[in-house]
Amino acid sequence: MTELGMVPATILLVDDDPISIRLLRSILKDDGEVIFATNGEEAIRLAQTQQPDVILLDAEMPGLDGFAVCERLKQDEVTARSAVIFVTAHNDTERETRALDIGAVDFITKPVSPPIVKARVRAHIKLKQQGDHLRRLAAVDGLTGIANRRVFDETLARELKRAGRSRHPLGLVLLDVDFFKLYNDRYGHLEGDACLRAVAQALHKLSRRPADTVARYGGEEFALILPDIDRPGVEQFGGIICDTIRNLKLPHEASKVHEFVTVSVGLALLPGGAEVTSEAMIRKADELLYQAKLGGRDRFIVGDIA
Numbered sequence: 001m002t003e004l005g006m007v008p009a010t011i012l013l014v015d016d017d018p019i020s021i022r023l024l025r026s027i028l029k030d031d032g033e034v035i036f037a038t039n040g041e042e043a044i045r046l047a048q049t050q051q052p053d054v055i056l057l058d059a060e061m062p063g064l065d066g067f068a069v070c071e072r073l074k075q076d077e078v079t080a081r082s083a084v085i086f087v088t089a090h091n092d093t094e095r096e097t098r099a100l101d102i103g104a105v106d107f108i109t110k111p112v113s114p115p116i117v118k119a120r121v122r123a124h125i126k127l128k129q130q131g132d133h134l135r136r137l138a139a140v141d142g143l144t145g146i147a148n149r150r151v152f153d154e155t156l157a158r159e160l161k162r163a164g165r166s167r168h169p170l171g172l173v174l175l176d177v178d179f180f181k182l183y184n185d186r187y188g189h190l191e192g193d194a195c196l197r198a199v200a201q202a203l204h205k206l207s208r209r210p211a212d213t214v215a216r217y218g219g220e221e222f223a224l225i226l227p228d229i230d231r232p233g234v235e236q237f238g239g240i241i242c243d244t245i246r247n248l249k250l251p252h253e254a255s256k257v258h259e260f261v262t263v264s265v266g267l268a269l270l271p272g273g274a275e276v277t278s279e280a281m282i283r284k285a286d287e288l289l290y291q292a293k294l295g296g297r298d299r300f301i302v303g304d305i306a
């Protein structure tokens with residue numbers, strides 16, 4: 001299952017009957033890493049931590065049954081992408097329709113036929129992984145390889161919600177390559193593209209925490225979303241960004257501030273417990289970026305919002 005450079009699949013088996021699990025595992029052991037749960041709660045926990053490609057879900061279980069589990073999985077964005085195949089002893093249209101309605105992709109009846117289970121699971125792994133691949137492509141800015149504007153918008157909205165719930169601070173950085181139009185005029189657009197790629201890569205390396213997001217905001221503007229960062233952290237980050245880009249030593253003869261490419265940076269900090277809209281947060285970072293430009297470029301300005 002490694003065609004198209006895809007990663008080995010993870011298959012989660014959920015059944016309250018260990019004999020069923022053993023049987024399915026023997027059928028599917030060559031199609032990916034097989035993990036299992038014998039009740040609904042455990043299944044949800046494993047789905048969250050392992051993010052399996054495919055889940056074979058027993059409809060009839062004591063406690064949380066398959067339908068309840070599937071509904072919970074589909075409501076949580078962490079688990080919603082796993083393909084759920086119901087496995088049930090009851091072959092009736094109403095149950096099958098209900099399963100598909102709540103987000104299952106397929107429906108297999110017990111006693112299972114090994115070749116059918118294998119073929120269906122393989123087909124759904126392939127679809128799921130192709131979908132993942134397309135999602136990754138759709139999330140990436142084609143020129144620089146970092147997150148694109150759409151991902152930035154979604155991430156900022158999500159992080160603002162999370163910050164509101166957790167009462168943790170949130171930092172938003174907007175930065176702009178200084179005199180980039182003059183750079184393009186002087187060196188040409190291919191060199192301009194290479195410059196943007198170099199800046200993007202440098203920013204990507206700076207954002208070491210897994211929760212940080214670096215995105216191309218548009219043109220020669222980049223954005224970083226920094227969850228749970230305090231004021232000293234933001235100030236330090238502003239300095240590091242300016243130094244790092246300047247130290248790339250990309251010649252910029254047309255620049256009016258430096259012999260190398262530099263950036264101007266606005267860093268807006270949402271203090272813990274405050275709540276604002278994405279638009280207000282971006283407007284603030286943009287204002288600070290504008291002040292950094294007015295102040296002479298190749299510098300950063302930090303400001304609180306709300």
Ligand SMILES: [Mg+2]
Pocket residue numbers: 015016017058059060061
């Ligand atoms: Mg059962």
